[in-house]
Amino acid sequence: MIPANNPSLKSWVDVPEGSDFPIQNLPFGVFRTSYSDPRIGVRIGDHVLDLSAVHNLGFFSELPFEGNDFSSNFLNNLMKKGKNNTTKLRNRISELLDKANSEMQDKADQVLISANDVIMMMPVQIGDYTDFYSSREHATNVGMMFRDPANALLPNWLWIPVGYHGRASSVILSGQDIHRPKGQIKPDPNADPIFEPSRQVDFELEMAFVTFEGKGLGESILTSEAEEFIFGLCLFNDWSARDIQAWEYVPLGPFLAKNFASSISPWIVTLDALQPYAVESVKQNPEVLSYLKFDGNKSYDIHLEVALQPENSSETTICKSNFKYMYWNMSQQLAHHTVNGCNIRCGDLMGSGTISGSSADSYGSMLELAWKGTKPITLEDGSERKFVQDNDTVIMRGYCEANSIRIGFGEVSAKILPAK
Ligand code: CA
Numbered sequence: 232m233i234p235a236n237n238p239s240l241k242s243w244v245d246v247p248e249g250s251d252f253p254i255q256n257l258p259f260g261v262f263r264t265s266y267s268d269p270r271i272g273v274r275i276g277d278h279v280l281d282l283s284a285v286h287n288l289g290f291f292s293e294l295p296f297e298g299n300d301f302s303s304n305f306l307n308n309l310m311k312k313g314k315n316n317t318t319k320l321r322n323r324i325s326e327l328l329d330k331a332n333s334e335m336q337d338k339a340d341q342v343l344i345s346a347n348d349v350i351m352m353m354p355v356q357i358g359d360y361t362d363f364y365s366s367r368e369h370a371t372n373v374g375m376m377f378r379d380p381a382n383a384l385l386p387n388w389l390w391i392p393v394g395y396h397g398r399a400s401s402v403i404l405s406g407q408d409i410h411r412p413k414g415q416i417k418p419d420p421n422a423d424p425i426f427e428p429s430r431q432v433d434f435e436l437e438m439a440f441v442t443f444e445g446k447g448l449g450e451s452i453l454t455s456e457a458e459e460f461i462f463g464l465c466l467f468n469d470w471s472a473r474d475i476q477a478w479e480y481v482p483l484g485p486f487l488a489k490n491f492a493s494s495i496s497p498w499i500v501t502l503d504a505l506q507p508y509a510v511e512s513v514k515q516n517p518e519v520l521s522y523l524k525f526d527g528n529k530s531y532d533i534h535l536e537v538a539l540q541p542e543n544s545s546e547t548t549i550c551k552s553n554f555k556y557m558y559w560n561m562s563q564q565l566a567h568h569t570v571n572g573c574n575i576r577c578g579d580l581m582g583s584g585t586i587s588g589s590s591a592d593s594y595g596s597m598l599e600l601a602w603k604g605t606k607p608i609t610l611e612d613g614s615e616r617k618f619v620q621d622n623d624t625v626i627m628r629g630y631c632e633a634n635s636i637r638i639g640f641g642e643v644s645a646k647i648l649p650a651k
Contacts (some may be wrong), residue, residue, distance in 0.1 A: 233318065233499070233503050235325035238636050242328045243336050244343065246276035251630055251639020254328055256319050258498035258640075259306055259463070262349040269352055270300045271309060273324055274498050274641075278322065278343045285342050290327055290335060294319055305356040306499065307578045310443050310462050316588055317443075317462065318503055335383075347387065350498035353404050354465070355441050355578050360402055360493070361568060362437075362469060362582035363394040365559035367513070369587040370597045377477060382543070389517060392559035392567045397469075398490040402580060405496050405643040409470060411621060411650040412491040415599060416474040428650035429472035431604075432619045435585040436537050436595030436627055438554050439467035440561055441499055445575025452569045454525035457562035466496040466535075466627045466643040467582050473598050473618070493582070496627075496643040505640055506534045508631040512560050519563070522570050529560040533630045533640075535586060542622035545608040552593045554584045621649045622623060 235257060242254040251498065252258065252274045262279055263269045270283040283301040285291065295316055298445040300308045307477030327335045335342065364370055367384070370393075387393065403409075411432055417424045441462045446452055452460055469489065474487030482580040509528035533554035559567075561581070569575060585595040594600045597618050601608050604617035619625060630639035 233506060235322045236507055238634050240325065241330045242275060242473065243330045244275045244328055246277055247400075248636065250276050251637060251641055253275055253636060254325060255636050255637045256504050257324055258500040258504070259309070260354045261303070261352040262500045263352060264344060264349055268302070269304045271303060271306060272349070275328060276348070277346050279346055279349050280328070281342050282324075284396060285327065285335070288335075288338060290479045291292060291320070294323060294568040296320065297492060301350050304352070305578070306354050307356050310441070311577050314443055314459050314462070317501070318456075321501060321503060323346050331483060333356065334576070351404065355498050355580065356580050357402050357580045358576045360397040360399040360580045360582070361394050361530050362397045362584060363392055363490070363531070363559065363564050365392055365557045365564065366584055366587050366588055367558040368556065369585040369595060369599065371405065372587060372594065376603045389515075390520070392523075392564045394564070394568070395484045397493065397582065399499065399580065400496060401490050402493045405494055405645065407494070408646040408648050409492040410648045411503040412475065412487070412488050413650055414475040415478055417478045422647070424478060426589070427466065429475055429587045430618070431473035433471045433473050433597045434537065434619065434625045434627075434646055435469040435471055435533055436550060436552055437467040437469050437583045438464050438533065438535075439495060439580050440464045440502075442575050442577065442579045443582070444577040446569065448574040449572040450469050450569070451572065451573065454523065454529075454562040456571040457565040458529070460565060461502045461561060463499040463639060464501070464505065464640070465499050466629050468492065468494040468625060468627055468643050468645065469582055469585070471596070492645070494520060494643050494645045496641050498641050500638065500640055505531050505533075505631065507633060507636070508638065510555050513556070513558050516560065522566055523563050528563045530555045530557060530566070530589055533629050533631050535627065538626045538628075539616065539619070540624040540626065541610065541612060541614060541620070544610075544612045549608055550595060552588050552595050554583070554586060555585060556586060556588045558591070607617070619647050621647055623647055624646065
């Protein structure tokens with residue numbers, strides 16, 4: 232067991248009951264305050280541990296990290312030190328925050344900042360963003376609505392972890408609002424397309440993982456080593472405009488329907504912290520090709536939910552799903568991504584694809600929840616939704632829970648503003 236995952240650990244920093252951030256989590260992020268430059272922090276309870284300050288006090292002297300790994304705008308420098316070292320770093324932070332260890336307790340006012348007093352920033356300088364399409368239920372639902380109900384799943388889907396290259400420039404941090412995108416839509420199938428604001432703005436409930444430095448061009452990552460290249464995960468809302476998508480996606484796949492914004496949560500929960508929640512993957516049939524075979528538990532039991540909040544109204548939870556429903560796991564995705572020799576760099580972001588379960592309340596998009604507008608969702612304030620309306624806020628949350636330990640991701644939230 233990774234020492235920092237020990238369920239019996241308690242911190243001298245107060246962690247409120249039900250917090251996403253007990254001492255067993257210790258996710259990494261980037262923050263600034265009204266009086267300081269960006270730096271790396273670790274979340275514990277309602278506080279942020281300033282790793283730059285901890286480093287300056289000499290508490291990481293046994294570890295191969297330097298000042299600019301922590302006094303940095305992004306986690307990339309730290310991630311470039313590789314998995315062995317970031318695992319050691321998290322274990323050391325756990326030691327320093329352990330109630331049984333007095334080393335740093337009298338320095339609390341120098342290293343801890345209230346989470347209310349920090350401004351979170353983009354955690355990672357994302358080089359490339361790839362989005363997969365790995366939920367069988369989602370792919371089936373979309374296939375039924377967009378193409379052919381009798382042949383909803385395309386013949387390649389059970390053989391290939393289907394994916395496409397997205398756009399890194401429009402990956403944004405939770406809390407940044409988005410204007411409704413405009414584009415070509417074709418509301419009347421028998422008429423020419425028109426240029427207008429999208430009428431079918433949608434969210435996609437996803438998780439994303441962030442990579443360490445991968446292998447070079449021409450090399451491949453095996454499923455057995457793939458997790459060594461994954462630093463951690465965050466919540467991911469891959470915003471989509473379904474009417475733009477339906478018209479533009481043939482033959483090269485989505486383009487402007489997807490690249491106007493994708494929102495991520497600010498705290499990267501390490502794959503180390505998720506180890507206690509590894510579970511068996513969905514049984515795959517037909518048997519996958521040899522490079523996609525894997526041993527052990529490579530899926531993760533992460534409860535996910537989506538809430539929609541209209542302006543000046545309360546939230547309604549409209550979806551409850553789970554990351555473990557994915558047909559293709561992260562190890563298979565990374566093995567497939569590199570099997571042709573494609574190189575992976577430190578700070579690449581890989582989206583899981585929309586995570587839908589088998590029940591109608593576990594679908595990870597409005598497209599599916601309201602079944603292409605034919606079954607509108609009723610919110611708690613009595614209003615109905617087929618898609619996301621102007622001034623609606625979409626909030627996604629996720630957490631693992633076992634043995635009374637909750638490892639949470641916080642939330643990713645963003646509001647859709649009217650078109651410009
Ligand atoms: Ca997506």
